[in-house]
Each structure stands twice: as structure tokens, then as C-alpha cells.
Amino acid sequence: MTIDPKRFRAAMGQFASGVTVVTGRGVDGRPVGATISAFSSLSLDPPLVLFCLDRGATCLPAFTQGPAFIVNVLASDQADISNTFAGPAEDRFATVAHGSGANGCPRLNGCLATVECAREAVHDGGDHVIILGRVTALDVHDDRDPLVYFRGAYALLG
Ligand SMILES: Cc1cc2nc3c(=O)[nH]c(=O)nc-3n(C[C@H](O)[C@H](O)[C@H](O)COP(=O)(O)O)c2cc1C
Numbered sequence: 001m002t003i004d005p006k007r008f009r010a011a012m013g014q015f016a017s018g019v020t021v022v023t024g025r026g027v028d029g030r031p032v033g034a035t036i037s038a039f040s041s042l043s044l045d046p047p048l049v050l051f052c053l054d055r056g057a058t059c060l061p062a063f064t065q066g067p068a069f070i071v072n073v074l075a076s077d078q079a080d081i082s083n084t085f086a087g088p089a090e091d092r093f094a095t096v097a098h099g100s101g102a103n104g105c106p107r108l109n110g111c112l113a114t115v116e117c118a119r120e121a122v123h124d125g126g127d128h129v130i131i132l133g134r135v136t137a138l139d140v141h142d143d144r145d146p147l148v149y150f151r152g153a154y155a156l157l158g
Pocket of ligand 1: 011019027033034035036037038039052053054056058059060082083086087149
């Protein structure tokens with residue numbers, strides 16, 4: 001059965017998700033990051049998470065070969081950061097306040113949660129790859145609402 005890509009996207013868009021920026025370091029040590037909604041918790045024991053990355057992403061080698069990454073869970077007032085890390089900006093970090101996590105990857109300020117990971121595995125996922133991370137450190141701020149992505153647009157809770 002052939003699945004029409006438009007309908008596939010429309011069906012997947014009915015699944016509301018949060019928005020993250022996954023950050024890491026390139027082989028040259030430069031910070032890299034991309035907006036990712038295909039993020040999921042995977043396992044509690046051991047603590048594993050996963051995200052799915054387009055094989056065409058320029059940051060692909062940083063995440064398939066680099067030792068670590070950070071999943072920065074965006075808050076409702078961070079849509080501009082989501083757009084920055086999904087857009088063509090040359091230096092995405094120039095306009096976004098950030099520091100460094102314990103694993104050496106960029107850690108964005110003002111996020112709902114910071115999930116530091118060591119790369120555990122990389123699996124095939126068609127035109128994407130599935131990157132598994134073992135959680136090495138966590139930070140949680142539950143005083144704000146999440147940025148939500150639904151039907152191809154940002155949404156707010158409630
Ligand atoms: C809300 C939102 C969610 C996204 N989710 C994903 C995703 O889960 N996986 C992915 O590969 N790209 C996703 N993208 C697209 C990437 O952020 C974008 O293609 C980015 O530029 C890829 O990084 P690159 O510049 O290194 O190629 C998303 C974009 C937006 C705006």
C-alpha cells in the first residue's frame with residue numbers, strides 16, 4: 001500500500017508533542033544544535049531517551065559520532081529559539097543565552113528541563129536515524145508551561 005506523504009504528515013501532525021533543542025559538539029568542538037520534536041523517554045532502568053534526526057541534517061555527524069548531547073526542553077516563551085535552531089542562521093548560538101553542561105555540550109538557559117546524555121546507540125530509521133542516549137544528569141524547572149507543536153504549528157497548553 002502506498003502512503004501519500006501529505007496524508008502521512010497530516011496524520012502525524014495530530015499527535016501533539018513538546019519541542020526540544022538537542023545540542024552537542026561537532027568533531028571540531030564547535031557547538032551544534034537542532035530543533036527536535038521527535039523526542040521520547042525510552043527506559044527508566046537504565047535511564048534512556050531517544051530522538052530521531054533527519055539523515056540530511058548538517059549536524060548529523062556531531063550526534064552519530066560525538067560522545068554526548070543535551071536535550072533542552074523548551075518553554076512556551078521559547079518559540080523564537082525553536083525557529084532559530086530550525087532555520088538557516090550561521091551561528092545559532094550567537095543570539096541564544098546558554099552555558100555548558102557537565103558533559104561539555106551547550107546548555108540553553110530558561111528551559112523546562114535539561115537532559116544530559118552520553119550517546120548509547122544509533123539505529124537505522126529510514127530517512128532518519130534514531131539516536132539513543134543514556135541520561136547522565138538532569139535539571140527540572142516546573143514553574144512554566146511547555147512549548148507545544150501540533151498540526152505543524154506552535155500551540156499553548158489549555
Ligand atoms: C517544531 C520543529 C520540530 C522539528 N523536529 C525535528 C525532528 O524531530 N527531527 C529532525 O530531524 N528535524 C526536525 N525539525 C527540523 C530541524 O530542526 C531542521 O531541519 C534543522 O535545521 C536541522 O539541523 P541542521 O541545520 O543541522 O540540518 C524540526 C523543526 C521544527 C520547527
